[in-house]
Amino acid sequence: MSCGNHHETPCDDVLDHLYEYLDNEMGEGDCAKLRQHLDECSPCLDMYGLEAAIKALVKRSCCDTAPADLRGKVLARIDRIRAGLPVEGDVLAEPAPAATE
Template identity: 45%
Template sequence: MSHDHAAEPSPSDCADFLDQIVYFIDNELDEADCTVVRAHLDSCNPCLEKYDLQRTVKSVVARSCAESAPADLRQRVLLQIRAVQVEIRKG
């Protein structure tokens, strides 16, 4: 990852950074790399937007995995799946 943030970030800087977003969100980078990532976010709005989107998606997925569908919804979905399976077998 390039450490020169005096100029506008280049596309390769952004590509390098975007590879690190998931690790940054999951706190899997060392402090030096976190500092570089934060500096890039401060200087690059497109990457900041992608970071915010990734963080939001990760949060929604984590929250959704903890929730369970109501029993009646689960039953309706299973019935629809079975109906489609029967149609496929007949077709």
Template identity: 45%
Template sequence: MSASDTSHEHLHDGDPTNAECADFLERIVRLIDNELESGDCAVVRAHIDSCSPCLERYDLQRTVKAVVARSCGETAPADLRARVRVQIQEIQLKLR
């Protein structure tokens, strides 16, 4: 059965098999990054809705990406930036 099959015949007690979930891991990340076509988005969302472990992975990936994005938007304190500039200038002088 392909990973793009939207039927739920592959479910065992409400959860897809581990092999199927492995097929979805990369697609879940691509979904979060908005890199999937709309048809694939629907398939991945349907899988996430029916699979608690994949829903947990999806939530974790979204949280990690949000924390990283928020952290990357911060500006270093002025004194740290100044110290780094001085060190760069010292290294440049040594290399000349």
């Protein structure tokens, strides 16, 4: 998407990183560039508003928390991955040696 006007940061770049901005996952320099673009570009500002509204709606609608046993399994899996240990179902894990008869 492009609004047809020249901006220091192109519209496509802004829209590609919109969720990083919404989730506060951008560095301050990138945030400043994105904010400046939104101040200058009403189509991108409209898209930002739409995405922010969708994100808020999803947050309101998803109020359930994961069951404790599922949470424990996920955290254990993360710990194994961080430790460099094989994880069941891991497609990147070394294949088990073939059984010899």
